[in-house]
Each structure stands twice: as C-alpha cells, then as structure tokens.
Amino acid sequence: MSKKAIILITFFVVLSVGFLGYAGYVIKGERGSFFGKEKLPILGVPGHTVPGFSFTDQEGKIKTKEDVKDKIYVAEYFFTTCTGICPKMNANMEKVYAKYKNNPDFLILSHTVDPEHDSVPVLKAYAEKHGADAKNWWFLTGSKKDLYRLARQGYLVDDGTYTGDEDFVHTQWFALVDKTGQIRGLYEGTKKQDVEKLIVDIDRLMEE
Template sequence: MSKKGIFYVLFFVLLAVGFYLASSYFIPGFNDRKLEPISKVGPFNFTDQDGKPVTNKDVLGKVYITEYFFTTCPGICPMMNENMKQVYEKYKGNPDFLILSHTCDPKTDSAAKLKRYADSMGVDTKQWIFLTGRKDSLYNMARLSYTIDDPANNLTNIEDDFLHTQFWALVDRKGNVLKIYDGLKQKEINRLIKDIKKELEEKPQPTAKL
C-alpha cells in the first residue's frame, strides 16, 4: 500500500474513533446497552395495604421495582427498605414509576399491618405499594416471574416454605423483567437508579385497539 493509502486508512480510523469518543461524551446513554428481558411477569392478584386488589393489569404501562420482605424481620429487611427509600425519593411523584413490596409472611402481614408499616416509613402508598396474598401465589411470583429466588427452593408443603431474599427485580412498561439487583449493595442501587431513568425515558408504546 502506498503512503497515501496508509494516510487515508489512518485518517478514517482516527475519524471513526473520534466520532465514537465524542458521541460517548456528548450523547447521554450512547454507551448504555438496552436491557434485554430475562423473564415475563405472569398474572397475579394480590391485596394492598388498603385492602384493595392489585393485579398485573394495574401495573402494566408502569416501570416498577419489586421486592420481598416481612414487617417483623429483624435482619436484612430494614436495611433493604432504607435502601429502597433512596430509589423512592429519587422518583417520588413520577406517575410512571412504582415500587411493589410483597410480604413473604402473609400469615402475619395482613393488609392492616402493612398499612401501619407503610405509615411508619412515611411513604405515599399510591407509589410504594405493599402487597399480601396467598403464600403459594406470592412465592411463585418471586421464583417463576421475578426470578429473585431459585424455583428449586419450592417445598411440597407451602407451610414449611420460607422465602427470604435481598434481591430486587426491575420491570418495564410491558411487564418484562429486565434485571436483578442486590438491595444491600450501594453500587447496585446506584446502577438501578440509572437503569430506571433509562426505562422512564422510553416512550410508552400505544396500546392497540381491539
């Protein structure tokens, strides 16, 4: 190859590299890869802290985080929900964002008890919703839809089963589970806050009329 040819090759390589670096710097999210779904949220019908039903259809079109906890937990749950409050404060008032906190101890956590817990947290329960329901339904959602616990942990006798996990799931407007985060690690919470922002910036697709 002639010197002139080498010059042109180097010129275009440097031009491409320069374009990439400039785009990375000036265009927010240029380097961010779109999160691909890892599972799909199945149908559910639970009861919120006010005793009202909440179904998968009610949250369709929203970006939301889901977690599992119980009100009498002395260990990781208080730490998790203090961390979750960071996310809540960041997106508080955004009508397209929700947090769903499911109890893993529905025998103890009635709607009234969840209401008292929510009040103690000082949060708006229209945006941070606390859910109870049938134990087997709650656990199947965690393991088969949200994938925040191993389905192999299912026990034949549901009364002997107990789910306790620090993992959270991010769900998009279409009900796709996009990513799992460790609710005890600040680095992952920071990443989650950024990922929520990206999902909220995605324009909702119009619903097809039947």
Template structure:
C-alpha cells in the same frame, strides 16, 4: 541538515498543540468538566455499559391485595417502570436494609407518575392489609404507586420461587421464621424484566437491594427505562 529540519517540524507541532489544546484542558479542569456528557452517563461505577439493558422476558402475572385493601394486579403497573421485592414486615434481618434501599429509590423518583414499587409479603398470615398499612406509614412511604401486597401464602411462594425465581421459604430455625432473597426485580413499562450486564458481559438478572452499588445501579437503570 535533514535531521535538524525534522526537529524544527516536531517543535512546531508541539507549539501548535500547546496553543490550541492546553488552554482548553485547563478550562475543563477549572470547570470540573474533564469528562462529561453521554460518555460518563453510559458507564457505571464498575466500568460496564448500562445503556443497553437486557430484556429477560415478561414478568409473571399476579393479583394481590394492597395496604388499602384494594386488589392490585400487574396490569396496574403497565405503562410504568417498577421495582419488585419479596419481604415481610416483622423481618429482623435483611428487610430493614431493603426498606432503607427502597425508600432511597422512592425518594429518587418521587412525583414521577410513571414509576412504582411492589413489595410482596411472604408472611401474609401476619401481614394483613391493616398491618401493611401501618408498616408503610412507619417507613414514611409517600408514593401512591408503592403497593404493599398480601394474599394467599401458597400463591405468593409460587410467585416468588417459580414465577420470579427469587427464593422465599419458611424456616423455623432462622430468626423471624422466614428466608428470602434480598434482590430487587426491575420491570419496564411493557411488563418485561430488564437488567444490565455484569463486567463479564453476563446479565445480572436482579439487583442487590442490600448493596450500595446495587442500589445505585438500579437507580441508573430506572432512569434509562423511564426515558424509553
């Protein structure tokens, strides 16, 4: 008798669950809202949280000349979230891919006055302001906050290798004569380098500008920093 009563109660609970919960689940499937809100936004494609970005430290100070022959320093970017890269205009290897990634980032945040990009050449002897201006025009750059920067080669190499710890060097044996990292640095409005953790909880430091997932990740994190 007691066993039969238990079955009755279990059946009653299942019936109530079906009446209340199942229609709601069906509606969410119909409206494509099975998972929504902050829980989805807070997780990237690798399942790692990106809501608490790590502060690595202040970005190195710099002052260089842009494609309009105007002096630009890190102070120009204070109050803005910006992405920084090292490249050169005649690069035949990874730069075209980096250019494509950076154009995607520009287009994503185009029109936002609080976002900028800094592209620093590692071949300033060739990449004069005039050359960089032509390069920017050929890429289709629209943002007035995207500066292509040139200056003294020794200064730039120290900024890359010792300041940002992003490798750049000359090598006559490689195609193009220069080697450099394909990574992008992300800097917040206060001038601090920021990043997310990887799947193991370690800071990634920089974002892979050659990888689709890396570009998606930096776009997600730019959006977070713009809200801060």
C-alpha cells in the same frame, strides 16, 4: 500533483474527518456502544414476562397486572417482623422511592412472604413507618402460594431452595421491571452500590 488529484485528496480528508467526528459523537453513548446507548439486558428465558397476579395493598385495594401496565417498577419480598435483611432493604428502598415518588410512571411493589401475619392493617402501619404513599408504593399480601410462585417464576428473585421443614422465601434481591413486564435487572437490596446502580438503571430504562 494535478489539480484533480488535489481535489480528490481534499475531498477524502474532509470525508474522513467528518466520519471520525460522527463516530466520536456516537461512541460517547452510554457504556461505549458504537451505535448509541446500550440498553439494559432482558433477564430470563426468551419471551419471559411477569405473569398475571392479584394481591391486596395496604389500603385494602386489589392490585393486578393491569395496574402496572405501562409502568416501570421495582419488586421486592419482605416481612414486617423481619429483623435481619428486611430493615436494611427497605431503608435502601426509601432512597429509591424518594427519587421517583413524584414520577407517575414509576411504582414499588413490596410483597410480604408472611401473609398469615402481615394483614392489611399491619402492612398499612409498616408503610406509614416508611413514609410510603399507597398511590405508588404498594405493600402487598395475598395467597402464600401465589406470592411465592410470583417471586420464583415471575420476578426470578428466589430459586426455590430452602432449609427446614417449611418453604419460605427470604431474599435480598430487588427486581427491576419495564413497562412490558420484562425483568431488566436484579440488585442486592442490602448493598449500597447495588441500590445506586438500580437508580442509574431506572434512569436508563426511562430513556429507552
């Protein structure tokens, strides 16, 4: 074999080893994405974002979409007199809150579905029961029509079907929202494994 052939073979071997090493490094990205970490999906129709809103928190302060600008947050719906799914949901939400309560870029928005009963003082007492600081865990009330519309058309946590004579939102879903208002995941707030996945996905979203 000529000297030139040996040089060429050596060059291609080194090149191949280098490429495989690099590919192996890249493939180690999350969920096996060849080009690095795979991003969370964007839910809803193309271009969907959470619309504007104006609600009152447990301190009597008005919160709008401007207040969540450039924040990652989790949205849920509940009511303080619920004895079914809500206690379990908010016990699980406490775990999420405990991990991120000191992160200035993270919020939790808990919307009441029973604004007639859940006044500001009632929400404040409920928030205190869950150890929630109003700076980053908001318990929100407002117009029932606006609350329900946001649940269905904004956060996509309720499909609008109900039984009985009165419309009522009663959903176990948590919505994960990114800094631009896009829905990046839905999680069953009553299920431990879903809440654990939510925490993992919040971390992933913070790295995007």
